[in-house]
Amino acid sequence: MNRYFFICISLGLTLLFGCNNDDENLKPAGVGPDWFVIQNKPGRFNELAYQIYSETGMPMFVNDTLGVENRGTDSFGNPIIHYEMFVIDYSIFNQVYRAAAVLSADTTAMVKAAELIRDEVLPRYYREYKPASILLVDTLYAIDRGWSSVQGVKAYKTQEYAHKNMIGTVVGHLSDILKMTEDEQNMWVGRILAEEITDEIQVRYADEVKEFCNVSLRTGTWTWHGESRYADLEGKPAGSLGYDVDYRELGFLEWIWDGVYSEDRLVRRYPTEYIDVAGYIAAVYAYSEERFESLYQDFPKCVEKFKMMKAILAKFDAEMNK
Known part of the structure; x- marks a missing residue:
């Protein structure tokens, strides 16, 4: 009995005196900086981004390089420099690149976009x-709108x-934001909000969404969604019904392709x-x-279609705010 008592006492003293002040500073190997903490730096956008982060917790960037870290040297004595990047299309599920962006160099546009997001989006x-997090960019291209990781930006884009990914949402159109009308600004805000919930709306209300899409019915059970229509360079439809139709007549809000397709053809594409x-x-x-x-x-x-979507969103909002 005494032997076990002395063993326990010895272990306790070892644990007690085995700790020192240095141990308090230990941290797991491989743990680096938190790149999504916004630091207070000089500059119009930097100061605004810090204020927004301090008040809302939302990191907002205009540079896809989030930070740089010196990680020592390699076996040859060369410095190991790590660049932490905001990858535009980051995903652990696939290697298909679906978007690309051009960064903005217009501070006034950056500030305008950040203020709108602070006031109307967050x-x-x-x-x-x-x-x-949010990355603000000058121009954002996506695969559905005429961009390809192989061919780049196409003429009809x-x-x-x-565009959302696993580390944040990339927000485009800073190239236009200073020229936008009030209606256009409101739609820009709406598009940012829509990016976060569209997938969920399509899954959660599949029957209602199908009915919504069927308003733009082409024939039978086929709708115009994702259909491409062609014309010659003078705009004469090349045996392809639907090119010269006003997309609004079919219940759409835009063309997602519109321009030169090849040396002798134009193309327009209805939204997916x-x-x-x-x-x-x-x-809405x-x-x-x-x-x-x-x-x-x-x-x-x-x-x-507007009224149908308004009803769907009212239902969604009620469920989210139970």
Whole structure:
């Protein structure tokens, strides 16, 4: 009995006196800086980004290089420099690149975008559907809008508004933001908000979304979604119905391709189902029903789809705020 007592006492003393002040500073191997903490740095955008981060916890960047760290030297004595990057299309699930961006060099546009996001976007995010960070860029391209990781930007491309990935959401159109009308700014805000919830809306309300998409029915059970239509260089449809139709007549808000396809052809493409749903989610955020009806009074399918999406979002909002 005494032997076990003395063993316990010895172990206790070893643990007690084996600790020192240096041990308090120990940290797990491989743990580096928290790159998503915004530091207080000089400059108009930097100061605003720090204020937004301090008040809301949302990191906002305009540079895809988040930081640099010296990690010692290699076996030859050369410095090991690590660059932490905001990868535009980061995913652990696939290696398909779906987006690319051009960074902004316009501080005034950066500040304008950050202020709009602070005032109009962050307060309206759902807690469950909020990005970890935001990267503001001059121009954002996406695979559905005429960009390819192999071929680059195509002549018929259109710009993307927002693109989410696992480390944050990339927000584009800073190239246009200083020239936007109030309606265009509202749609820009709506597109950013829509990017976070469109996937969930499509899954959660699959039947309602199918009914929504069927407003743009082409024939039978086929809709116009994702359909490409062609014309010659003078704009004469090349045996392809739908090129010279006003997309609003079919219930769409935009072309996602529009321009030169080849040396002898033009192309226009109707939105995919995802872009169509996201566009109307954005419109519901951007416009009152009265305002939307005044803008699209000659296009009943657009008005019908707006009302349908408004009802879907009201249902979603009620479920999120139970």
